[in-house]
Amino acid sequence: MxxxxxxxxxxxxxxxxxxxxxxxxxxxxxxxxxxxLAPACSITSTDGYDPIEVNFDIVNVEKLNISPPRKSFSIFISECDLTKSLAIVISPKANGSMMAKGRNILATSVEGLGISFSDITMDKDTSIDVGKKTTNLSRDIK
Known part of the structure; x- marks a missing residue:
C-alpha cells in the first residue's frame, strides 16, 4: 500500500x-x-506470494489436553533490510487473542480454544506470545 x-x-x-x-x-x-517506515522484511508462505495458511484438519477437542496437535509450517522471508533487526509480531485479524497458562495465544472461533506458537530450534522451545514483539527467531517457526 x-x-x-x-x-x-x-x-x-x-x-x-x-x-x-x-x-x-x-x-x-x-x-x-x-x-x-517500510517493514524490515516481507513474510509469506513458501511460494513467496500467498499468506500463510495452516490446516489443522479435524481436531478432537476432548483429546486436546492429552495430546495437543502440533503442526509445523515454513515461512518465506524476503526483501529484508539488513540494517534493521528481524522481529515478528503475531497480530490476529478476526478472533483476537486469549490467555492460556500465562501466555497470550491466538484465539479461534471456538470459545476457549486457542493456538500457541513456538520457535523450536535444536531442542529449545521458545514461546511466541500473540501481540508481543519476538526477536532472535530461528529459521523454522512452528
Whole structure:
C-alpha cells in the first residue's frame, strides 16, 4: 500500500477521534506530519506470494489436553533490510487473542480454544506470545 493510503487512513482516524472528543461536527483544521517506515522484511508462505495458511484438519477437542496437535509450517522471508533487526509480531485479524497458562495465544472461533506458537530450534522451545514483539527467531517457526 502506498504512503498516501497510510497518510489518508491516519487522517481519517485522527478526524474521527477529534469528532468524538469534541462531540461536534464542525470543520477542524489540523496539520499532520508522520514518518512512514517500510517493514524490515516481507513474510509469506513458501511460494513467496500467498499468506500463510495452516490446516489443522479435524481436531478432537476432548483429546486436546492429552495430546495437543502440533503442526509445523515454513515461512518465506524476503526483501529484508539488513540494517534493521528481524522481529515478528503475531497480530490476529478476526478472533483476537486469549490467555492460556500465562501466555497470550491466538484465539479461534471456538470459545476457549486457542493456538500457541513456538520457535523450536535444536531442542529449545521458545514461546511466541500473540501481540508481543519476538526477536532472535530461528529459521523454522512452528
Amino acid at each position: 502506498s504512503f498516501h493510503f497510510y497518510k489518508y487512513k491516519l487522517l481519517q482516524i485522527l478526524m474521527f477521534w477529534i469528532a468524538c472528543v469534541l462531540n461536534t461536527n464542525a470543520d477542524v483544521l489540523i496539520n499532520i506530519s508522520a514518518t512512514m
